Amino acid sequence: MARVRLENVRKVYGVESQAFVAVHGADLEVRDGELLVLVGPSGCGKSTLLRMIAGLETISEGRLSIGDRVVNDVPPKDRDIAMVFQNYALYPHMTVYENLAFGLKLRKLPGDEIDRRVREAGAILELAEILDRRPRQLSGGQRQRVALGRAIVRQPAVFLFDEPLSNLDAKLRVQTRGEIARLHRRLGATMIYVTHDQVEAMTLGERIVVLNEGRIQQIDTPLGLYERPANRFVAGFIGSPAMNLVEGVVERPNAPVFRALDGGLTINLTSAAVPEGCIGQRVTLGIRPENIRVAGSLTSGGTQSEATLLLDVVESMGNEIFVYARSGNQAIVARVPPEPLPAPGEPIRLVFDLDKLHFFDSTGGDRLG
Numbered sequence: 047m048a049r050v051r052l053e054n055v056r057k058v059y060g061v062e063s064q065a066f067v068a069v070h071g072a073d074l075e076v077r078d079g080e081l082l083v084l085v086g087p088s089g090c091g092k093s094t095l096l097r098m099i100a101g102l103e104t105i106s107e108g109r110l111s112i113g114d115r116v117v118n119d120v121p122p123k124d125r126d127i128a129m130v131f132q133n134y135a136l137y138p139h140m141t142v143y144e145n146l147a148f149g150l151k152l153r154k155l156p157g158d159e160i161d162r163r164v165r166e167a168g169a170i171l172e173l174a175e176i177l178d179r180r181p182r183q184l185s186g187g188q189r190q191r192v193a194l195g196r197a198i199v200r201q202p203a204v205f206l207f208d209e210p211l212s213n214l215d216a217k218l219r220v221q222t223r224g225e226i227a228r229l230h231r232r233l234g235a236t237m238i239y240v241t242h243d244q245v246e247a248m249t250l251g252e253r254i255v256v257l258n259e260g261r262i263q264q265i266d267t268p269l270g271l272y273e274r275p276a277n278r279f280v281a282g283f284i285g286s287p288a289m290n291l292v293e294g295v296v297e298r299p300n301a302p303v304f305r306a307l308d309g310g311l312t313i314n315l316t317s318a319a320v321p322e323g324c325i326g327q328r329v330t331l332g333i334r335p336e337n338i339r340v341a342g343s344l345t346s347g348g349t350q351s352e353a354t355l356l357l358d359v360v361e362s363m364g365n366e367i368f369v370y371a372r373s374g375n376q377a378i379v380a381r382v383p384p385e386p387l388p389a390p391g392e393p394i395r396l397v398f399d400l401d402k403l404h405f406f407d408s409t410g411g412d413r414l415g
């Protein structure tokens with residue numbers, strides 16, 4: 047196993063007027079044995095970053111090391127990595143066994159060693175019963191497990207996953223996600239996993255790297271990202287329904303009050319911890335849907351502030367309700383337990399938990415306080 051280190055790694059596609067910077071100076075260390083997830087919206091540069099680690103894309107600037115070796119100029123086959131893609135590309139004319147053994151044969155490993163590794167991977171991934179089948183005789187989930195098996199038999203220092211579950215249906219995705227987590231625990235291997243799906247990132251990653259427009263936004267544990275997003279982008283990207291982000295001004299006629307720019311929502315901040323320097327400033331106020339509840343329901347204690355909005359839409363999930371309300375053009379979503387609610391179009395009193403507010407700089411989006 048090995049750690050992977052990126053020092054100021056940049057990727058520029060094209061030249062001169064056509065040049066496009068896909069990754070701007072990434073600094074990152076993946077610890078030995080860690081499962082690290084790269085997540086971000088389409089086009090943020092996550093596949094480019096992974097492909098540079100794999101050696102499938104050249105590095106324009108900076109340094110990449112695997113273990114103690116700088117590998118910028120080392121070809122992919124000599125990097126001691128194995129990659130699993132979205133398209134598992136199994137050889138259709140070969141059996142599962144032959145698909146698993148193929149790479150090892152090319153490396154001229156002794157036959158008994160190949161057999162041992164194939165059977166071990168087959169046992170880990172529960173493929174033992176289907177080693178004689180061909181890919182067309184397998185389900186999508188089984189095919190993806192064979193693709194995982196092909197990576198395992200190589201016993202690489204680092205596993206790289208590029209959206210490996212995207213072709214599977216929702217149920218199978220959850221199941222295979224669990225298999226990858228178990229595989230990681232069992233092998234204790236260094237794994238780097240790319241996805242655009244924040245749920246996949248939160249459930250799999252020991253640490254997560256959030257990327258946007260080619261820049262690393264934050265590197266943290268799932269809980270760290272959720273509880274202390276470093277900026278407005280991370281705040282809005284991690285969590286579903288997304289954090290409410292409201293543009294406004296913190297005023298202090300007597301006590302501090304947040305006034306939204308759009309639609310007249312005001313939140314009394316008297317007992318809130320308002321970060322230094324916010325008073326009189328334009329800020330983005332953030333509050334997660336679960337930190338808003340309907341007035342009159344059971345209180346959770348803590349400091350609170352109430353506002354009246356118009357109820358727009360109610361989405362019942364069975365175990366909880368998403369309440370969409372608005373004040374003018376300002377939309378707010380709350381996530382509340384099942385309870386009787388006013389009818390859509392009626393006023394609704396919402397209570398904001400003042401201990402759970404986030405403040406971001408309105409211009410740059412950085413977290414304040």
Ligand code: ATP
Nearest residue numbers: 059060066068087088089090091092093094095242
């Ligand atoms: P997705 O989730 O859609 O795969 P991604 O985050 O993996 O997105 P990348 O594939 O890394 O994104 O692409 C990052 C940016 O680099 C995109 O804007 C893309 O258009 C651009 N890009 C990728 N490959 C090339 C290329 N060969 N030439 C020029 N630009 C490229």
